[in-house]
Amino acid sequence: MKYSFANDYAEGCHPSVLKALADTNMVQQAGYGDDAYSRSAETMIRRLVANDAVNVHLATGGTQANLVVLASVLKPFESVVAATTGHIFSNEAGAIEATGHKVEAAHTTDGKLRPDDVKPFLNKARGHHTVRTRAVYISNSTELGTVYTKQELTALSEFCRVNDLILFMDGARLAMALTAPSNDMALADIAALTDVFYIGGTKCGALLGEAIVIVNPALQKDFHYHLKQRGALTAKGRTLGIQFDCLLSNNLIFDLAVHANRMAAKLSAAFAAKGFSMLMESDTNQIFPVLPNELIRQLQADYAFLVWDIVDTDRSAVRLITSWATPEAAVEEFIKNLNNLVL
């Protein structure tokens, strides 16, 4: 195999992260997130979001972040709404339900939730015979590679505030979202418009780690207990702190995301040049070209990627993912390959 476009967690971490781990290796630090690096990462995030009152907690992965956040903000009878494509609905083996909460799902075409998608769940007429919808889960970028506009997020945020709903953004690929050509938001906008979100490290240059940012002061109290109870409080919190400290310095995480998006855009352009359409328009690091099945088979000889969905008898949509680690040469070689196969 020449290269895998199957996901954005196939390589290790950015060399700067490795260097930061090495540089700090023998400095003794307090455990469980009270280390200097984790605190420094918090300070940097506070500056980036222009809000000194946010709390930052570092978790080891996205499913973990999702379940700890939702278990901490919901009462036993409260539910969260997600898109049917939302990671918590379709890709976490019932992690949210295992903490006792229903995930209510809205079907959307582009993976984004809008007020009209959430509204029906608020109109349940049966009072305490149904769950009470209390949180809205969105991903940015979404599982379909799409990105929220400021107008869209503002509308959803206002809807949530009016309806006393907690807005939670899964930012496993937030850096890619905020550096996408179609994006018109900064990290401070995300913080201003959500109650809690996280900045993904695993898919953007770290060995592992997600930085949970709790904006809403009402949700900050006792969060450490929830982390500990769900097995999400890392003894060597420094391992996560150092990585975020490095990634947030000098704009590194965003530079890496720019690269990932640019690699995907090159692939998109190559498919477009050959007349292939996209299942979903995406300007982030996940793209979904619709290809003839025969071509898919030919490409699979040298490349790994996911066959996403059947489109018709002859064609399927595939998913290709690039990352901070994708060598430009690998992309160029893929394109050459494609151009040779499609005359």
Added chain:
Amino acid sequence: MKYSFANDYAEGCHPSVLKALADTNMVQQAGYGDDAYSRSAETMIRRLVANDAVNVHLATGGTQANLVVLASVLKPFESVVAATTGHIFSNEAGAIEATGHKVEAAHTTDGKLRPDDVKPFLNKARGHHTVRTRAVYISNSTELGTVYTKQELTALSEFCRVNDLILFMDGARLAMALTAPSNDMALADIAALTDVFYIGGTKCGALLGEAIVIVNPALQKDFHYHLKQRGALTAKGRTLGIQFDCLLSNNLIFDLAVHANRMAAKLSAAFAAKGFSMLMESDTNQIFPVLPNELIRQLQADYAFLVWDIVDTDRSAVRLITSWATPEAAVEEFIKNLNNLVL
């Protein structure tokens, strides 16, 4: 502060581990534990335990390993017995209960469970009005630094088999246990005498990570689902795999444990030479000298350690922990300090 003896997770990882992470950094690997390094770690563990049929899964921390293992092996109405000093009973913020299971606790003086400690829980006479005791949780070394002998573990193991109890060993400090002077077991003995255990990496040279070894075939099925559902399946499983692959090569993890134990033994000898007794005899990397409160205050000027328990009006037991990272010079300086303070 000159040095912290407060815990064994204050530094980063052994330099060999860092090097292994760097050497493999840009090799693409499958995610979620299907990488070559995790599989290699499994192969090495199978060889070490002389059992090709064990399954190995890598988790990010001890509480996580404990809760996933217990949630996977217990039915909703089943409980686990632990010592009152057991980590799951007293130090995990109710992590096991959060998965729905009662932890039944037996008071022991040395942190070790023996058949007679477990027996009373089996004699509950009220059938389905009480939980059914189904698992026994032990730590080796224990939270008090003590180590199971082969005879003790064999007796407990036989008791468990006769009574259809699952024996689970928390091995956060298993390397220290198996290299303690008083130890008479090898890793293969642990595997032969338990149903499931883990080899701690976090406290023995890794940035983070615990290698869960499922010996009992009946407990192996579907474990991946449990990991995923509890947020314990790391996308970049390679991050854990590489570390264990390195630590398990050339006996590294055990060499590191030998060092940790030896540093503690030096401290112990120094306290003994000054006539101080120990709250608990330990030949692993946690020691519990009983010291005059005034001396404790003096030592605290330069060193961090935990005041464990009040012994009488004038004296308290403290806990000092050493690790693979503790410089021998730091230990020697501490001893010099002690000798200066105690004439």
Added chain:
Amino acid sequence: MKYSFANDYAEGCHPSVLKALADTNMVQQAGYGDDAYSRSAETMIRRLVANDAVNVHLATGGTQANLVVLASVLKPFESVVAATTGHIFSNEAGAIEATGHKVEAAHTTDGKLRPDDVKPFLNKARGHHTVRTRAVYISNSTELGTVYTKQELTALSEFCRVNDLILFMDGARLAMALTAPSNDMALADIAALTDVFYIGGTKCGALLGEAIVIVNPALQKDFHYHLKQRGALTAKGRTLGIQFDCLLSNNLIFDLAVHANRMAAKLSAAFAAKGFSMLMESDTNQIFPVLPNELIRQLQADYAFLVWDIVDTDRSAVRLITSWATPEAAVEEFIKNLNNLVL
């Protein structure tokens, strides 16, 4: 108000049940379901289903029965499929999720599940990244008043067996289903075609109570523990036992259901005679006529019933429910009223 057709639990219990409670009142009995009456009810059910090996447990209500059964048969990462109209999906305040399990929902037009509705949940391609579908929940009669035919239930049952799925029937209105004109099954068919089901008492002549029948021997073990743990093991189990003992004697429960269905059929015929259509064809005790909003308002002056759904600008579907207790005179008066309002 002249009469409420809002539900089938507005009155107390059938006089024979009250008499049975009175007749046995001072006889001492063992608690928690070990009384002679509960055992007699079990014996009668075994005879009715022609299977001496089924286990019978009496619970106090439907949500309770649903949650105990599902919590007992599912592993933590396993899910149950229901129709979107299914009680566990839409009317139990997240009771199933509170035990840790996802309810996956299929949209159906008539409230019944067929193999094709369940199939998509089995084809999830992501292995342990998604829940594993393990049970199928159906109601008979459904929440829309419809009834499974033997052919339909046989097809679903075979599909479940082939795919290792547990088939669970919520029989809150099972007596009405089995006495519906369109029904072609006996209780023995239900037992032969499902793994576990219950016979509802609350809506069919009892003060409260549902008789859970566990057919599949693999699901019988330890069920008492689950009942106790979920607060569903009644100290005075006799209270439930006596009622089922009475209702199952001399075909009483089925005679009561016949009455309930007949009262609904009279109402249906009256609506049909006036040219009104039904949202859903039902020959059990729940009917869903589509009526002009003005007529609904007029009927509401004297009668309670639920406005079920908006059909168009002028018309809504309403739900009227009859029961064993509905006086034929009340039905006749309602019809007279209707006929006076609709000329």
Added chain:
Amino acid sequence: MKYSFANDYAEGCHPSVLKALADTNMVQQAGYGDDAYSRSAETMIRRLVANDAVNVHLATGGTQANLVVLASVLKPFESVVAATTGHIFSNEAGAIEATGHKVEAAHTTDGKLRPDDVKPFLNKARGHHTVRTRAVYISNSTELGTVYTKQELTALSEFCRVNDLILFMDGARLAMALTAPSNDMALADIAALTDVFYIGGTKCGALLGEAIVIVNPALQKDFHYHLKQRGALTAKGRTLGIQFDCLLSNNLIFDLAVHANRMAAKLSAAFAAKGFSMLMESDTNQIFPVLPNELIRQLQADYAFLVWDIVDTDRSAVRLITSWATPEAAVEEFIKNLNNLVL
């Protein structure tokens, strides 16, 4: 067997309760606790506790009441303290843990908790590494038949308020406690000194039912959701409402408790007259005489009761329970029997 003194739920209900059920049987009522009788029971309780703001909810049993109350008042990482004899610790098959919460247990000799029993749980030094103790569970009368004095309850209540602990009283046998000779409290005292408690019906004249009284306004909101979610919201809430409406009228429940206590006192006196001691002093309906094993065997020929504990080689403590239903003649015959056996 002549009579069972094994428990206080062997018979049905007081004849007045049966009559009340019969008298109201065909009156239509709203479901799920919104019936006139449940509301009337609430009104009566408000009057009895001299507090118009308490909320009353009727559950079907004690374990159910315990688990719904605790699941509703505790956050996921919070725990409840109970005596080791407390029902939730030792007799509910892990029902509280199944809702995710740890039960911390204090050993006491008389089944009663005092501030000094609770204090150690508040002094846990490890912050979010341990559960946070948030509620205190007591039973009155206790599982050992003992009764709280006003001074004791006041001391515990003040301790709880100072330490922000919720005080919850399991009143499965509250009527017996409040009518015991040693009691010096009224129902209004219970309400003034606790945050939430319940008045047991199952063991005091009802077919089933416990009346949960939520005094603390902060705990009242959304309780219906918790009831529904745990399968504890009875469709025919009237079944419970009518019974409490009857039992609370004309002091009936307390008159029945007086009888139960008096029957036990007669038995106690008979044992004392023969020189037998009591394991535990109790003036409620549970007594624990210490008897020669031979005498126990002889009494068992005609009577059912529990052998509670081994005292020495020759003697055991037994538990005899009387109830509202215990015929005085049965008690007198037992005493005659005893006197014949012990010369």
